Amino acid sequence: MSESPKISLRDVHKSFGDKVVLDGIDLDIGDGESVVVIGGSGTGKSVMLKCILGLIAPERGSVKVEGVETMGMATSEREKMMRRIGMLFQGSALFDSLTVWENVAFGLIQAQHLPRPQAKEIAVAKLAQVGLGAEVGELNPAALSGGMQKRVALARAIATDPEIIFFDEPTTGLDPIMGDVINDLIIKCVRELGATALSITHDMASARKIADRVAMIHKGHIIWQGHVAEIDETTNAHVHQFVNGLAEGPIQMEVLAP
């Protein structure tokens, strides 16, 4: 990364009561790079993502997007910044009071103030990009399967042609085949847009497929990062245990004895 990073986190801290979730996170993501952050449940992956998006305010540290400090950013400035960002939520987070096409076109109508017919045209094109027909656009999100909802959420995330896309557990809760379909769609969409992508997951198949670079978070720290090809060769015991899904190792699950 010769240029300044697209996203940069420095010494980011966040606690909830006595529980320290982020304990000085440092991470850089270059322009056009796809970084996947892996780690067990409750290690702070989602909190880190929400800190970048401004959904959670870190206690201290620095979060920069395109070199601009976002900590303490005014709401209007943040709204402008968000127009260049897309986000795929773990549970899809589709608005159940709107139809599928209205969900996809939401950012175009509300933030970019496009007329509804024009926004609908774009939404239908984006739905086609993720393999869904125009007729799906007229349905309510509740009428769709989990995999289809994820596709709609992906279409919504890319609807405004964002420069940066975040993926929160994109394949969680999907069967392996649908998970792979979503992975392929993510790669395709990110490449077509030339976007910078940050994904968080504990699905190693997904991480291997969509990442240029992988970082591992454990107890609120980034404990390892490297090219995706290096993940099987690293001597880091935490990474080795996580990647191979081993119960024995330095990462101890907090399981109460029966």
Added chain:
Amino acid sequence: MNFVTAVGRVVLGFFAATGRLSLFTAHAVRHCVQPPIYPRLVARQMMSIGYYSLPVVGLTALFTGMVLALQIHSGSSRFNAEGAVATIVVIGITRELGPVLAGLMVAGRVGAAMAAEIGTMRVTEQIDALTTLSTNPFKYLIAPRLLAGATMLPLLVFVGDIIGVFGGYLIGTTKLGFNSSTYLKNTFDFLQTVDVVSGLVKACAFGFIVSLMGCYHGYNSRGGAQGVGRATTSAVVSASVLILAFDYVITELFFAK
């Protein structure tokens, strides 16, 4: 010492909750008056709060007017004042029972629905999704509901007042033996503008309270389905208590000598 600690904790908790609610209210009101306003969303909420609440508010007003006529006739006959039935019914309905009962019914119907809807949006990350789509949740979710609540409840109460008075008229003329034109004359001769206006001002305040409590508890709900259930209960209970408290305050402002 434990007792003092417990009392202190409750008092501090009360002030913290009041502070949070005040900040939420100030923030919400700012978005109600600051453009952009979403007319389509305001209209949708107006339909939900106003039109769809009409049957329940209308029925409540009708039976209240009928019961009031019977009770006042029965009570006033003890001192030969049966002739005051029409006047007391209209004053009772417009000043007090119309706005309060409509407020309580709407709190149960609309306040609970708002808390459940916004609470579900919170726990399913739909509110976070709004933010990531460059849309302020206060503008998109809260402001339309507050505007619709404050404007639609006075309209509902106005219609409810008419239905309630009609309920009294129905019982007065068919059961209590009043002459139709005498009943109507007694109704309108003693009715003053302030009776109706004070009721509509109350309705405006109650509509705002119902929407505010529904939005506040829904927006701050946590912890899945149980949290949404708790938010719904809190929205109805707090709105009901605040309606009764503000009923006293507004009555004091209008009628205390």
